[in-house]
Amino acid sequence: MxxxxxxxxxxxxxxxxxxxxxxxxxxxxxxxxxxxxxxxxxxxxxxxxxxxxxxxxxxxxxxxxxxxxxxxxxxxxxxxxxxxxxxxxxxxxxxxxxxxxxxxxxxxxxxxxxxxxxxxxxxxxxxxxxxxxxxxxxxxxxxxxxxxxPYTVFLDENVFNALNQDMPSADWTYSEMLELMQTMTVPEQGIYGYNDFTKLVTMAPIVQSDAKGEFGWNGETFDLTGDWAEALTTQAEFVRTGVHAPFFDTDEAEAVFGDRLLWAASTGKIAIQLDAWWTKDLFATDEFIDKGIKWVPYPVPQGESAETLHKxxxxxxxxxxxxxxxxxxxxxxxxxxxxxxxxxxxxxxxxxxxxxxxxxxxxxxxxxxxxxxxxxxxxxxxxxxxxxxxxxxxxxxxxxxxxLGGAVIPGFQTWLEEVYFGGEYGDVENAAINGEVNPADIAPELTELLNQYHLDALDEIF
Missing domain, CATH: 3.40.190.10 (Periplasmic binding protein-like II)
Known part of the structure; x- marks a missing residue:
């Protein structure tokens, strides 16, 4: 054609x-x-x-x-x-x-x-x-x-029971999930609120604002100045304050779990795992059952003001x-x-x-x-x-x-590679976690660049 x-x-x-x-x-x-x-x-x-x-x-x-x-x-x-x-x-x-x-x-x-x-x-x-x-x-x-x-949020029912914490409703909200992550962080028992594969910065703009794509995509433009910036600020704070589990293959993971190569979700010390639907198969294996880990699936929560179930x-x-x-x-x-x-x-x-x-x-x-x-x-x-x-x-x-944006929005994947993960700030998420950047400060610049990458891709295509 x-x-x-x-x-x-x-x-x-x-x-x-x-x-x-x-x-x-x-x-x-x-x-x-x-x-x-x-x-x-x-x-x-x-x-x-x-x-x-x-x-x-x-x-x-x-x-x-x-x-x-x-x-x-x-x-x-x-x-x-x-x-x-x-x-x-x-x-x-x-x-x-x-x-x-x-x-x-x-x-x-x-x-x-x-x-x-x-x-x-x-x-x-x-x-x-x-x-x-x-x-x-x-x-x-x-x-x-x-x-x-789908993106899937898994909760370890056995950890919730051990801490006498009620399981949330399937109609839970985004802010309720964040509150649970903090509530379920119990340092004296070595329990962490959450671990992630999928990210808050992807979830939040979609569920909070009924967005049609990643990073505030409304069908025509992106906007990182609101939900994205807030989500990355939260993500960085949770890592720095120990709500997020130690990262794989780190000294911290070795100190806490006794094995730096042990996946946090397989320790029985994590309350919430941000992941994907296919991981249900792994969580159903004897490895997890024998450890007394009972991961159950929840939908990504809905935004407080959301009018859709976009996930x-x-x-x-x-x-x-x-x-x-x-x-x-x-x-x-x-x-x-x-x-x-x-x-x-x-x-x-x-x-x-x-x-x-x-x-x-x-x-x-x-x-x-x-x-x-x-x-x-x-x-x-x-x-x-x-x-x-x-x-x-x-x-x-x-x-x-x-x-996700790369599959359907021209220019998005190129921007991810050249700006978000490999631009002036290196990996933007790591830079925020390390306190090198404030997400709110760089969001306008990133928004402008992303929208320009999209326009440039359209220009090249046509």
């Missing part, structure tokens, strides 16, 4: 981003018929390969005239692998892209699926916050969400190739392997039947969550998770995912 040349001024007068355009799903037209000719489609993703094979076979059963060939790409150098395939004229008909959305856009890899997406009744069933992602220039649907795992999530995106000779069929394969209900029913079958060499189930619990509102699918997933109120409440509150 060729992108239309437009001036940056004209672009800003209309829509200014790849994501969150609040575009309606128009299903007035009908999807074109699928071909009945014998064709082959190539497909590349970093999904579990056995699941890919299972889903591909199910798709071919549904469409016997279409052969699906899985393309292997090294995930460590995914975009380089796609570049090599594209240079050789072998870009897969359907593929996931990784990280920086600028790469596939500027390279012209993303095919236009607008005609199919907007005529497809299933598009209206996609989770509402994900319907808006993947549009460029306010017109062209170039990508769609294909895999989703940050790890969302992967895919597209059809701009060079595919079969865009209609490629779209159907992308949907089946990603958000489509037929594909998700097949995925659930895969979770139930795929086994390891020793005969054990490959998946003790489902990987990822549905990308559609179809409650029957959510019920099927729920039936394969621990049957308790924690999981039930969690699933009800994670249906408004907000993707």
């Amino acid at each position: 060729k992108l239309m040349k437009k001036s940056i001024v004209a672009l800003l007068a209309g829509v200014t981003a790849f994501t969150n355009l609040n575009l309606p799903i128009a299903n007035a037209q009908e999807l074109p018929e699928m071909t009945t000719e014998e064709i082959t489609l190539t497909y590349a993703s970093w999904d579990n390969f056995s699941v890919q094979e299972y889903l591909a076979n199910k798709f071919m059963e549904q469409y016997p005239n279409i052969k699906v060939e899985l393309v292997t790409v090294d995930q460590e150098v995914w975009n380089d692998g796609l570049s090599n395939l594209a240079a050789a004229g072998n870009l897969p008909d359907v593929f996931w892209y990784q990280g920086n959305v600028d790469v596939p856009i500027i390279n012209g890899w993303l095919g236009d699926m607008t005609e199919y997406w907007e005529a497809d009744p299933e598009s209206a069933d996609v989770l509402v916050t994900l319907q808006e992602t993947g549009y460029l220039d306010g017109e062209s649907k170039l990508a769609a969400a294909v895999f989703y795992e 940050p999530g790890f969302v992967d995106f895919g597209s059809i190739s701009s060079a595919t000779e079969h865009p209609r069929e490629a779209y159907e394969l992308l949907k089946f392997m990603g958000w489509g209900s037929d594909g998700w029913n097949a995925r659930i079958e895969a979770f139930d039947t795929l086994t390891n060499d020793d005969g054990s189930l490959m998946f003790e619990m489902p990987a990822g969550l549905p990308l559609v509102q179809n409650q029957a699918l959510w019920d099927e997933v729920a039936a394969r998770l621990p049957q308790d109120d924690y999981y039930t409440a969690y699933l009800e509150r994670v249906k408004e995912p907000v993707p």
Whole structure:
């Protein structure tokens, strides 16, 4: 697909981003018929390969005239692998892209699926916050969400019980979480309020202000001067005052835990772990059960004044190739392997039947969550998770995912690498923790730079 040349001024007068355009799903037209000719489609993703094979076979059963060939790409150098395939004229008909959305856009890899997406009744069933992602220039649907795992806040119920502290409601607030982190810090017992993999600076702007993306993204611009600055100030304070657990592979960790390489969440001395949905599998293993650690899932809390249940999530995106000779069929394969209900029913079958060499189930619990509102699918997933109120409440509150910026907002990932983690202040978060910068002081400058990086990326794209 060729992108239309437009001036940056004209672009800003209309829509200014790849994501969150609040575009309606128009299903007035009908999807074109699928071909009945014998064709082959190539497909590349970093999904579990056995699941890919299972889903591909199910798709071919549904469409016997279409052969699906899985393309292997090294995930460590995914975009380089796609570049090599594209240079050789072998870009897969359907593929996931990784990280920086600028790469596939500027390279012209993303095919236009607008005609199919907007005529497809299933598009209206996609989770509402994900319907808006993947549009460029306010017109062209170039990508769609294909895999989703939410941010998850795990609480160790046994630590809460030991300290006679009530577990919070699943409708807890952001400030309530911060208060609990402090309350659950008990130095005389060696208990810390929290440890993190995911960060307050990502959560706060989304849940506090109903943002559509990281760092105060409202669909057009970023703003780090409010929630982001406050969250980083809090994060730095919690580290300095011992509310946050000692960092991995430090002298402090060795002094406290007796092993500098012991993950804090596996010590039984942490009340709250900021993490991701996939970590539920690890927390269900004998290692944690035998230690008397009972991590239970909570949704990222809601902001006090929030009007939505927007929560940050790890969302992967895919597209059809701009060079595919079969865009209609490629779209159907992308949907089946990603958000489509037929594909998700097949995925659930895969979770139930795929086994390891020793005969054990490959998946003790489902990987990822549905990308559609179809409650029957959510019920099927729920039936394969621990049957308790924690999981039930969690699933009800994670249906408004907000993707991370690099995957959907041009310029964001480049700014992260060149400014946020490697600019004048080095790693901005570490600089704040070490007392070298005041987040409120540098937030206006960072905001200006981030917005300029976004505009520059749009300028380069167009």
